[in-house]
Amino acid sequence: MANRTVKEAKNIHGTNPQYLVEKIIRSRIYDSKYWKEQCFALTAELLVDKAMELRFIGGVYGGNIKPTQFLCLTLKMLQIQPEKDIVVEFIKNEEFKYVRALGAFYLRLTGSALDCYKYLEPLYIDNRKLRRQNRVGHFEIVYMDEFIDELLRSDRVCDIILPRIQKRSILEENNELEPKVSVLDEDLDDEIISDEENPAEMEEESKNKTHKRSRKERSRSESAERSGYNVRSRDYNAELERYQRERDRARDIPNSSSSSRHHYYEERDRTLRSHGGYERDERYIRDSKRHETRDSRSDRERERERRDRRH
DSSP, rough: OOTTTOOTTTBTTTBBBBSSSHHHHHHHHHHSSSHHHHHHTHHHHHHHHHHOOOOOOOOOTTTEEEOOHHHHHHHHHHOOOHHHHHHHHHHHHOSSHHHHHHHHHHHHSSSSSHHHHHHHHGGGOOOEEEEETTTTEEEEEEEEEHHHHHHOOOOOEEEEEEEOOOOHHHHHHTSOOOOOOOOOHHHHHHHHHHHHOHHHHHHHHHHHHHHHHHHHHHHHHHHHHHHHHOOGSSSSHHHHHHHHHHHHHHTTSOHHHHHHHHHHHHHHHHHHHTTTTTSSOOOHHHHHHHHHHHHHHHHHHHHHHHHHHHH
């Protein structure tokens, strides 16, 4: 049968290689037109030509679960089980990006954890764009390094459940894998070396930064003094006298009662707080409350005197 795995194929992760694809998706692939017309009797050599014709990656799409060509070729590789050298050549192919993506996906399905980290992590420097067909059937743009990161970190890619692999930290502890070296670290080292080679420029740059910082602080302090935010530098007695004048003026308001004056003081306090008047001087706030209490007491005393005069 054309859908059977070759006799020379070895079990992968303890099972038939084709069984790494779920049964319902596998049956859809067998029934697809692309599988029947393009994948029949493909060998490892002819598979390269078909991989070079790929224009997007993806799993299944549509309501009736149609497989993409990328998924059909993946199942064909699981069926014929090409040699490891051929798969490595797929991954190292720099001219055809979809050939590289197909080889990386197949290696993640069938390879060991050590091989996955060894051959896939160097692809993080590949930032070429890939077209991916989603479940709805629309195309979206992903990058090669993003696709590789999904293969190493996600549980399901292109609608296929990926076999579990050991974490990188465990392989490093067992001395099976070298510690990961990021390309960004090399760039940072180059910048540090270039800075060390020009100490005069570093010193001049630090002086400029210090000068700019001091100038900003000076301008900030001057603006703060102009706006009156420096509350502690004010004369406390002058502020208290101004507050008493405004309190006396509030007493002279015709038909003013304790509640209206209290409302007046609340409005005034709100205005002062919005301008930073009460934010840093707690004594000023306590004195203002004390004066309000005296005003309320004096109002009660005057009201009591009016009643006594009437009687």
